[in-house]
Amino acid sequence: MGNNYFNTLPLREQLAELAKCRFMDMSEFADGVEALKGKKMVVVGCGAQGLNQGLNLRDSGLDVAYALRPEAIEQKRQSWKNATENGFVVGTYEELIPTADVVLNLTPDKQHSSVVEAVMPLMKEGACLSYSHGFNIVEEGMKIRDDLTVIMVAPKCPGSEVRAEYVRGFGVPTLIAVHEDNDPKGEGLALAKAYAVGTGGHKAGVLMSSFIAEVKSDLMGEQTILCGMLQTGSILCFDKMVEEGIDAGYASKLIQYGWETITEALKYGGVTNMLDRLSNPAKIKAFDLAEELKVIMRPLYNKHQDDIIDGTFSRVMMEDWANDDANLLKWRAETAETNFEKTPAGDVEISEQEFFDNGILMVAMVKAGVELAFETMTAAGIIAESAYYESLHETPLIANTIARKKLYEMNATISDTAEYGCYLYNHACVPLLADFMKGIKTDVIGKGLSVEDNGVDNARLIEVNAALRAHPVEAVGSRLRGYMADMKKIV
Amino acid sequence: MDSRICLENFSVNFDERFHLNNIDWTIEPSQHWVITGTNGSGKSALAAVLAGVGEMESGQISGLPSRVGLVSFEAQAELIAKELKKDDADIMDVIAIGTPVQEMIFENCADPELAAELVEKFGLSHLLDRAFRKLSTGETRKVMLIRALSSKPDLLILDEPFDGLDADTLAMLQQHLASIIDTTPMVMVLNRFDEMPSFITHVAYLEKDGHDGGKLAFKVDRKDESAFAELYQLLHLKTTDLQVPETDPASKLPALDPQQPLVKLTDATIKYDDTVIVDKLNWTIEPGKHWQLSGPNGSGKTGVLSLITGDHPQCYVNDIFVFGFQRGNGESIWQIKQFIGYVSTSLQWEYRVSVSCKNVIISGFYDSIGMYTKSTDSQKKIADEWLALLGMSDRADQPFNKLSYGDQRLLLIARAMVKHPPLLILDEPCLGLDDMNRQLVLALIEKICAGKETTVLYVNHHAEDQIAGIENYLALQKNA
Numbered sequence: 001m002g003n004n005y006f007n008t009l010p011l012r013e014q015l016a017e018l019a020k021c022r023f024m025d026m027s028e029f030a031d032g033v034e035a036l037k038g039k040k041m042v043v044v045g046c047g048a049q050g051l052n053q054g055l056n057l058r059d060s061g062l063d064v065a066y067a068l069r070p071e072a073i074e075q076k077r078q079s080w081k082n083a084t085e086n087g088f089v090v091g092t093y094e095e096l097i098p099t100a101d102v103v104l105n106l107t108p109d110k111q112h113s114s115v116v117e118a119v120m121p122l123m124k125e126g127a128c129l130s131y132s133h134g135f136n137i138v139e140e141g142m143k144i145r146d147d148l149t150v151i152m153v154a155p156k157c158p159g160s161e162v163r164a165e166y167v168r169g170f171g172v173p174t175l176i177a178v179h180e181d182n183d184p185k186g187e188g189l190a191l192a193k194a195y196a197v198g199t200g201g202h203k204a205g206v207l208m209s210s211f212i213a214e215v216k217s218d219l220m221g222e223q224t225i226l227c228g229m230l231q232t233g234s235i236l237c238f239d240k241m242v243e244e245g246i247d248a249g250y251a252s253k254l255i256q257y258g259w260e261t262i263t264e265a266l267k268y269g270g271v272t273n274m275l276d277r278l279s280n281p282a283k284i285k286a287f288d289l290a291e292e293l294k295v296i297m298r299p300l301y302n303k304h305q306d307d308i309i310d311g312t313f314s315r316v317m318m319e320d321w322a323n324d325d326a327n328l329l330k331w332r333a334e335t336a337e338t339n340f341e342k343t344p345a346g347d348v349e350i351s352e353q354e355f356f357d358n359g360i361l362m363v364a365m366v367k368a369g370v371e372l373a374f375e376t377m378t379a380a381g382i383i384a385e386s387a388y389y390e391s392l393h394e395t396p397l398i399a400n401t402i403a404r405k406k407l408y409e410m411n412a413t414i415s416d417t418a419e420y421g422c423y424l425y426n427h428a429c430v431p432l433l434a435d436f437m438k439g440i441k442t443d444v445i446g447k448g449l450s451v452e453d454n455g456v457d458n459a460r461l462i463e464v465n466a467a468l469r470a471h472p473v474e475a476v477g478s479r480l481r482g483y484m485a486d487m488k489k490i491v
Numbered sequence: 492m493d494s495r496i497c498l499e500n501f502s503v504n505f506d507e508r509f510h511l512n513n514i515d516w517t518i519e520p521s522q523h524w525v526i527t528g529t530n531g532s533g534k535s536a537l538a539a540v541l542a543g544v545g546e547m548e549s550g551q552i553s554g555l556p557s558r559v560g561l562v563s564f565e566a567q568a569e570l571i572a573k574e575l576k577k578d579d580a581d582i583m584d585v586i587a588i589g590t591p592v593q594e595m596i597f598e599n600c601a602d603p604e605l606a607a608e609l610v611e612k613f614g615l616s617h618l619l620d621r622a623f624r625k626l627s628t629g630e631t632r633k634v635m636l637i638r639a640l641s642s643k644p645d646l647l648i649l650d651e652p653f654d655g656l657d658a659d660t661l662a663m664l665q666q667h668l669a670s671i672i673d674t675t676p677m678v679m680v681l682n683r684f685d686e687m688p689s690f691i692t693h694v695a696y697l698e699k700d701g702h703d704g705g706k707l708a709f710k711v712d713r714k715d716e717s718a719f720a721e722l723y724q725l726l727h728l729k730t731t732d733l734q735v736p737e738t739d740p741a742s743k744l745p746a747l748d749p750q751q752p753l754v755k756l757t758d759a760t761i762k763y764d765d766t767v768i769v770d771k772l773n774w775t776i777e778p779g780k781h782w783q784l785s786g787p788n789g790s791g792k793t794g795v796l797s798l799i800t801g802d803h804p805q806c807y808v809n810d811i812f813v814f815g816f817q818r819g820n821g822e823s824i825w826q827i828k829q830f831i832g833y834v835s836t837s838l839q840w841e842y843r844v845s846v847s848c849k850n851v852i853i854s855g856f857y858d859s860i861g862m863y864t865k866s867t868d869s870q871k872k873i874a875d876e877w878l879a880l881l882g883m884s885d886r887a888d889q890p891f892n893k894l895s896y897g898d899q900r901l902l903l904i905a906r907a908m909v910k911h912p913p914l915l916i917l918d919e920p921c922l923g924l925d926d927m928n929r930q931l932v933l934a935l936i937e938k939i940c941a942g943k944e945t946t947v948l949y950v951n952h953h954a955e956d957q958i959a960g961i962e963n964y965l966a967l968q969k970n971a
Contacts, residue, residue: 037821055804061823085763086804167802168844169825169859203863 004311017212018381029202035194039101046079048159050106060198065089067096097122112136134211139314150182151192171200221390223421229369232429238340246446249346259399261355267396280456289364331423361445374473384476501550510704528697533705556646560639563650574624589622606641650680727882736876738911757810781947786967828858832907835918855906877905
């Protein structure tokens with residue numbers, strides 16, 4: 001095991017790497033998949049990302065096979081079934097890796113060290129090793145053989161979406177990077193671009209980033225706003241509603257589907273649009289609550305970012321890996337025992353608008369979390385585009401998992417790394433908000449404001465609207481969403 | 492009219508030359524009907540039945556009114572023929588003047604006051620002394636109308652009454668008709684929906700039945716707005732002589748070798764675990780040879796199709812030749828799909844993106860679900876032509892997912908055809924459609940089959956949905 005790679009770099013390079021992120025122009029992909037044509041691509045791992053990326057690459061005319069561990073093949077495990085039923089060549093590492101021009105490591109983070117250690121000696125001189133997440137390189141400090149090219153291609157969506165969008169003729173936003181220390185032939189970028197074309201990502205927008213920027217922003221986003229805030233918010237809002245006498249089935253439903261509904265508005269028009277869905281008095285209320293939450297939670301966001309940047313987070317988590325995931329499994333079990341998790345959604349109708357009207361606090365929590373994560377990341381030197389994708393952009397995707405099967409589904413869908421960070425956040429955030437929650441009543445969670453009329457003070461409304469629109473996440477968000485809208489949904 | 496007119500399983504012929512078969516139809520005294528339908532389906536014949544014309548073959552008819560006011564081309568021709576006969580009958584060697592208009596209108600007139608008023612309104616005052624047979628066609632039509640309207644009929648039958656009338660007269664007539672709806676039930680034959688007066692309550696739609704017959708296919712209450720809209724479209728497709736729009740020259744497909752088959756499957760096999768769905772199928776589709784593929788559920792019809800379209804992952808482990816490509820040699824699925832137009836129920840389920848109707852059609856140029864590229868003006872123009880063909884021009888900018896199921900299907904067929912693909916695959920295109928929409932879809936497909944560029948592969952297990960022009964059949968069996 002090597003040292004934390006990021007920490008070995010001088011500050012100047014750390015800052016330069018963190019700040020790497022550029023939205024690439026469509027014209028940069030004019031060569032299509034040419035750089036990979038006729039090359040042998042071997043995917044290691046056949047889970048959701050592995051299978052679906054492989055299907056896309058093959059349908060783009062590329063040569064794809066799957067290398068699996070011998071026991072997966074012998075026991076005909078799901079990964080073996082996934083690959084063979086789809087008509088792929090399947091073999092062991094020893095059989096396939098030496099033939100590969102590109103090895104796509106699409107196993108979970110936790111297995112990266114062992115997989116790469118097994119694969120690297122088998123790889124032929126001058127081949128390419130591809131990651132979809134930079135944790136192994138950046139946090140674990142894996143050293144890759146000097147003759148190998150190391151790239152990252154990371155579709156910013158679950159594997160099933162990667163496939164579904166490709167079949168429609170589109171793709172999902174994708175982040176690519178080249179590991180500067182491993183680009184001996186200078187072909188890393190060409191290979192990464194061709195790979196992104198092969199999965200359809202170029203149609204939805206590609207961000208050119210760095211391994212470091214990807215890891216440090218991805219970790220920050222997933223453990224704070226994306227998973228941590230939604231978990232803490234679910235638990236606190238549910239318990240508060242029940243305490244205030246709201247029907248538990250209603251409360252459960254409002255939260256389970258509420259995150260999805262309100263973040264759908266976020267997806268289309270940012271924080272501004274999410275708050276614009278509220279009545280004027282409710283909007284001002286949500287704004288005030290969010291301001292209060294930001295003051296209370298800012299130290300926690302800073303701590304998460306600091307621990308991520310200096311490597312404390314990954315060190316502590318890897319200690320738990322070494323301890324058979326003792327903490328992770330314990331915390332997972334505790335989550336299953338929360339009242340929210342145990343109470344099924346009631347059989348009640350909640351209209352789309354009602355999720356906003358009766359979930360003002362949830363709106364405030366999403367706003368506070370998105371803005372804090374974005375502000376903390378950019379303050380740490382991560383560029384606004386990266387910070388946007390790792391905070392606001394992904395929030396609706398995570399909210400969808402809660403709508404499917406609550407926190408269990410969310411934690412099962414996200415990576416172990418995200419799950420671990422999510423619990424850390426939750427453990428700190430629940431007590432941190434205890435006093436704040438004492439002042440919360442059903443007007444902001446469960447029932448909605450009971451106002452005589454919807455009148456508000458003009459000056460205050462203007463202030464709130466201006467503040468919403470002036471936040472930097474809104475500026476970069478509307479620009480990036482604009483790129484997307486140019487390509488997608490020309491309605 | 493005090494009682495309803497009732498036709499039950501009624502069949503009738505007209506000099507043995509034309510038959511109306513098994514008509515079930517009830518007209519209540521308060522209703523006003525339009526009869527419409529395709530050319531030669533017997534619209535005028537059905538109207539004439541109500542005036543007692545035709546020779547009954549079987550079934551029941553009751554409640555026919557005693558006083559019928561009938562205006563039609565046939566009646567007009569008959570009247571003129573009678574007038575000309577009077578000339579022939581004149582033995583004196585003088586030039587006969589024939590019956591004057593005055594007499595034609597006022598003799599045996601039930602309501603002379605009304606007749607006089609109408610003469611004024613129709614602008615016939617200066618022609619009262621002229622011989623009927625000297626009038627122009629339009630003028631005789633006006634005389635016919637005045638005679639019918641002033642006869643205090645129990646039922647007024649107007650066969651294409653608006654044909655050949657100038658705009659002012661047309662407006663005047665419509666206004667007059669609207670003023671008598673409470674006292675006079677009406678049945679009108681109209682070919683064009685847009686001429687339908689607002690007081691019409693019901694529509695009867697006729698179709699051809701054999702080469703010398705017609706049948707009453709649909710009866711629609713105007714209050715049923717969706718059925719009414721569908722009927723409008725059906726009539727539009729069946730009666731207008733539109734051509735399938737040209738494709739976009741800029742989106743032209745690469746040329747295929749006409750000597751090679753479009754598709755050649757050799758020992759094609761689909762299996763999961765040890766279950767074999769399709770076993771060693773050999774099938775060649777030559778250009779210009781339309782095929783119908785059938786087989787029970789689970790016989791692998793859709794699987795075989797998806798081997799051809801490249802949607803089945805096992806296409807890479809089969810011997811498949813499509814559009815010049817031996818599969819699995821570095822071609823992309825988009826290179827395959829460009830040659831295929833594809834319509835199926837599952838495509839319709841998958842087509843869930845929110846796009847306008849026009850963009851759904853244009854997406855056929857890109858083989859995409861949804862639009863992710865800016866379309867060209869020429870593509871937009873072609874999409875407009877397709878919308879016109881479908882009778883959906885007014886819905887160009889409406890969201891696709893707000894349309895009825897049948898309209899969505901029609902749009903997807905247009906989407907599949909927009910690029911004039913060498914192969915059009917229609918996987919149970921009528922599945923889930925009601926009778927009316929089924930007719931609509933089949934009418935559209937027949938228009939397409941008549942063209943030369945596209946080979947049709949039609950998958951269906953409804954025997955009644957045969958399409959003219961298909962001569963090759965492949966029936967899949969279910970593997971035990």
